[in-house]
Amino acid sequence: MNASKRTSKPGMRGATLRTRGGISLRLDIRGVVVGLLLLVVALVMSVLLIGTGDFPIAPADVVRTLFGGGTVAQDFIVNDLRLPRVLVGLLVGAALGLAGAIVQSISRNPLGSPDVLGLGQGAAAGALTVIVLLHGGPTEVAAGALGGGLLTGLGVYVLAWRRGVHGYRLVLVGIGASAMLTAVNGYLLTKADVVDATRAVVWIAGSLNGRDWNQVWPMLAICAVLLPVVFGHARGLRMLEMGDDSAYALGVPVERTRMVLMGAAVLLTASATAAAGPVAFVALVAPQLARRLTRSAGPNLLPAAWMGAGLLITADWASQRVFGADQLPVGVLTGMLGGAYLLWLLVTERRAGRI
Numbered sequence: 001m002n003a004s005k006r007t008s009k010p011g012m013r014g015a016t017l018r019t020r021g022g023i024s025l026r027l028d029i030r031g032v033v034v035g036l037l038l039l040v041v042a043l044v045m046s047v048l049l050i051g052t053g054d055f056p057i058a059p060a061d062v063v064r065t066l067f068g069g070g071t072v073a074q075d076f077i078v079n080d081l082r083l084p085r086v087l088v089g090l091l092v093g094a095a096l097g098l099a100g101a102i103v104q105s106i107s108r109n110p111l112g113s114p115d116v117l118g119l120g121q122g123a124a125a126g127a128l129t130v131i132v133l134l135h136g137g138p139t140e141v142a143a144g145a146l147g148g149g150l151l152t153g154l155g156v157y158v159l160a161w162r163r164g165v166h167g168y169r170l171v172l173v174g175i176g177a178s179a180m181l182t183a184v185n186g187y188l189l190t191k192a193d194v195v196d197a198t199r200a201v202v203w204i205a206g207s208l209n210g211r212d213w214n215q216v217w218p219m220l221a222i223c224a225v226l227l228p229v230v231f232g233h234a235r236g237l238r239m240l241e242m243g244d245d246s247a248y249a250l251g252v253p254v255e256r257t258r259m260v261l262m263g264a265a266v267l268l269t270a271s272a273t274a275a276a277g278p279v280a281f282v283a284l285v286a287p288q289l290a291r292r293l294t295r296s297a298g299p300n301l302l303p304a305a306w307m308g309a310g311l312l313i314t315a316d317w318a319s320q321r322v323f324g325a326d327q328l329p330v331g332v333l334t335g336m337l338g339g340a341y342l343l344w345l346l347v348t349e350r351r352a353g354r355i
Contacts, residue, residue, distance in 0.1 A: 088215045105298075
C-alpha cells in the first residue's frame with residue numbers, strides 16, 4: 001500500500017498517512033520508537049544472558065556463534081545449553097506482558113493483571129495436583145498447569161459476570177480466587193512426600209533453569225496462534241477502554257470481543273506458567289511501564305510484550321550476576337521487585353483518589 005501524503009502538526013507525537021484510496025492511517029511515532037528500543041534492549045540482554053554462566057562467553061563471541069562461526073565448545077554451550085533457556089524467557093516474558101496489557105485494558109484497572117486474578121495460582125494448583133497426587137512427569141505437569149489456569153480463568157469470568165463484566169468486580173473475584181487457590185496449594189504441599197514437595201517448591205518458585213527445546217516449541221506454537229487473534233481484536237480492545245456503551249456505539253461486539261481477548265490472555269498466562277512456573281508480577285508491571293514510556297492511551301500491546309520479555313531476561317541475568325548461576329530462581333527476584341512496585345502503585349492510586 002503506497003502512501004501518497006504524510007501530514008503532521010507541530011507538537012503532535014504522531015503522523016497521519018493518507019493512501020491513494022482515501023484511507024487515513026494514524027501512526028504513533030513515539031510508540032513505534034519505544035517499541036523498537038524495547039525490542040533492541042530485550043535482544044541485547046539476551047546476548048548478555050547467553051554469555052553469562054560458569055563458562056562466560058564474550059558478547060561478540062555469542063553473536064558469532066549464533067551465526068555459525070564459533071568453536072565446537074561455544075556452539076554446544078550457546079546453541080544447545082543456553083539458547084533454549086533464553087528463548088523460553090523471551091517467549092514467557094512477552095506472553096505475560098501481552099496478557100497483562102489485555103487484562104488491564106478489559107478491566108480498566110491498573111491492578112487487573114493475571115497475577116491478581118489468580119491465574120498463576122490456578123496454574124500452580126493444576127501443576128501441584130499432578131506432582132503431588134499423580135506423580136506425573138514434566139509433560140504431565142505442564143498439562144496440569146495449563147488446565148488449572150484455564151479452569152481458573154473460566155471460573156473467575158463466570159463469577160464476575162453480572163450483565164457484563166465490570167473491572168473492579170473482576171479484580172475482586174480474582175483476589176478471592178487467588179486467596180483460595182493459595183490455600184489449596186499450601187494444603188497440597190503438606191500432603192506431599194519429601195521428594196515431591198521439593199520438586200513442587202522448585203517448580204512453584206518460577207525458574208528458567210533447565211529449560212530446553214521441549215518448552216520452546218509449545219510456547220512458540222501458542223504465541224503463533226494467539227498473537228494474530230489478539231492483534232486482530234486490538235481496535236476492539238482500545239474501544240473497550242472507553243466503556244461498554246461507547247464501544248457498542250462504535251460498532252464493537254463487546255461481549256464477544258471481551259471473551260475472545262480474555263480467553264487469549266488466560267491461554268497466554270497458563271502456557272507461560274506451564275513453561276517456566278508462576279513467574280510473578282511481570283504481567284502487572286510490564287504493561288504499565290510500557291504505557292509510561294510510550295505516553296499513549298490504549299493497550300500498547302507490542303510495547304508491553306517487548307517490555308515483558310526484556311524484564312524477564314534482565315531479571316534472570318541479574319540473578320545470575322549477583323547470586324551466581326542457577327542459585328536464585330528468576331521468579332523469586334521478579335516477586336520481590338514486583339511486590340515493591342505493587343506497594344508503590346497502591347500508594348500512588350490512593351493519593352490520586354482512585355482507590
